[in-house]
Amino acid sequence: MKVVITGGCGFLGQMIAKAILKRGELRGPDGKPAEVDEIQLFDQLAPVTPFSWADKRVTTVAGDISDKATVASLVDRDDVSVFHLASVVSAGGEKDFDMAMRVNLMGGLNILDAARARGSVPRLVFSSSLAVFGGPDLPKEVDDWTRHTPETTYGMTKAFGELAINDYTRKGFIDGRTVRLPTIVIRPGVPNAAASGWASGIFREPLQGKEHVLPVHDGFYMMLLGYRSAVEGFLAVHEAEGAAIGPDRTVCLPNKAYAVAQMVEALERVAAEERLKLGPITRERDPSVEAICGSWPLKMDSTKARALGCPEDADLDSVIRGFIEDFL
């Protein structure tokens, strides 16, 4: 079978592709395990040279997800699954509303329609976000019945994606599943336009001896999940029986809130163990970052995810150790 990953050249897209390569098979539209012979990474830009981790099963395609024909051409087999990760992110969407609508909303519909057009009812895993929630009156703990109250256009388009996944699945067009993510850490590479970027940077930069400029105060809490658990969560949700997910196709991955002070403590603890010299963390509060990140909940009920086998992190220390092992 073929696997299409939109936003596939991004961090999570690559990690999911690597995990699928290692696993070798996924459940196809008929629910039976099938060998994965092709993984297509679709993104706005493709790398000039193949990814070092990729083998001949992996191809990359650059294109515009808001172009219907381009997206339709990706889903060119009946034995196919889609991981839809492509998205303009939170702060990026606040800067360019029209791009967020074009990429997230129209692009999302394009990939849903491409999967629908196969007729084989492919599995499609959509990446949603805690940013579907927001606002001063939001309960700090949310569950599967909490209304979507996004405070960013990013979150609004993610909320729409969840609605569309449920409806396309209800209609029998696709076998959609939504993975609703807390803030995923520790992202390697350079910062992206996500307002939550500092929650990776606070670990990533000091671990590489670089300075991190922290835009939030030390008592600030963020709901986190390590990327290894997130990737396993994506695959568990893809592999789950549809009936175990139910008519609401959204699965909130496990998550835990940490204060900045706890992040710094864990970082210093692991650095001491590993005898790493940390770069400095300097403080420069950014009200727009605090406003966006502060509008998010601190706990999402993840009972369903755990029942489906989505792992949680042992602790923050293990997330940091994993990052050192994978990237440093």
Add this chain to the structure above:
Amino acid sequence: MKVVITGGCGFLGQMIAKAILKRGELRGPDGKPAEVDEIQLFDQLAPVTPFSWADKRVTTVAGDISDKATVASLVDRDDVSVFHLASVVSAGGEKDFDMAMRVNLMGGLNILDAARARGSVPRLVFSSSLAVFGGPDLPKEVDDWTRHTPETTYGMTKAFGELAINDYTRKGFIDGRTVRLPTIVIRPGVPNAAASGWASGIFREPLQGKEHVLPVHDGFYMMLLGYRSAVEGFLAVHEAEGAAIGPDRTVCLPNKAYAVAQMVEALERVAAEERLKLGPITRERDPSVEAICGSWPLKMDSTKARALGCPEDADLDSVIRGFIEDFL
């Protein structure tokens, strides 16, 4: 100022237009009362001869709401308000998914973008529905924090409309307000493709000596609001101070659930008073209608609407009497 009403040739659109004609003025984009010198009714079909109730302030335009240029041409003044009622309805959307997406979702975005393009931050009142809720696990009483769980494509697109109204307003593009309606009764004329159509037909047909074929059982409950109260609700929400509505722009109009048996009793009571001979009600249950209507809640918290001055019905008898007065 100008008022554009999409779906303006439909029942509610016409009633709102008549109420505005009578009132003579509405609050403009600057919040100050302004004389309404033009009401444009936009719909998929326009009447051959002008509506009997209309005067020279009223024009009708037929067109396709999914055509961006057509919709942009309607909102051709800065001193403008929009009532966006155009929609494929519940059972209609279940029959034609693509039309529901094109009209409700793309059409909705077109009218929002047309209002946004003015730059004057026009008031735009969007007509949403109890159909944003659904499913076997839905609480029978919902409030402003209950998650949208639509069980129809119609409801899904209405849920998206609520999200979009909130986001366009948050961005300062428009001054959007959503009126979330229970089932509105008693609609005159011929039945439309709404699954809830019987809740008007059960009164309308017998009152005109005709047979009504009831598709639900006698113990079935529906959450209703009379059209006179609904029209007043639309205007109250349009006129309200933005701050009184808050960042969540959705206002659930007052509503009350009645069993079919209570509807029949009220009908017979009023008919006896008015010495009307009723046509017969025959029973022919339709599982698809019971499934759609049965997925809706029986009570929506309408605290906010009442604070904004949206009226509730005195009782069902007065709704029936109003219909007789207005249409028979």
